[in-house]
Amino acid sequence: QVQLVESGGGLVQAGGSLRLSCGASGRPVSIYVMGWFRRAPGKEREFVAAISRLGGSTQYIDSVKGRFTISRDNAKNTVYLHMTSLKPEDTAVYYCSAGVSAPSAATTTADYAYWGQGTQVTVSS
Secondary structure, X not given: OOEEXXXXXXXXXXXXXXXXXXXXXXXXXXXXXXXXXXXXXXXOOEEEEEEOOOOOOEEEOHHHOXXXXXXXXXXXXXXXXXXXXXXXXXXXXEEEEEEOOOOOOOOOHHHOOEEOOOEEEEEEO
């Protein structure tokens, strides 16, 4: 199975940018559909973005379209989430996920079997 470790979270002012990274080990990341989810305080985990195995297809939640970009570098076994124009409502713990049986760019938690420990993103107003 694959192990996932997120990094790149932190505190940023509204309007700023961050790039999250998700490093994979144990299995080649190229066999997985990869996703990013987040959980804000007091809320359920929600889908943010997903990318197909070769990167040709992506999906985003409406609230981040045009601001966030998901990408992957299979040679480096790494997936990224580049976040720009950050808003206080983007504050959450962000989780990387991997699904071996998931359809291309899957958007539900049930499609993903493996999860990282999460990285905190805090956007101040």
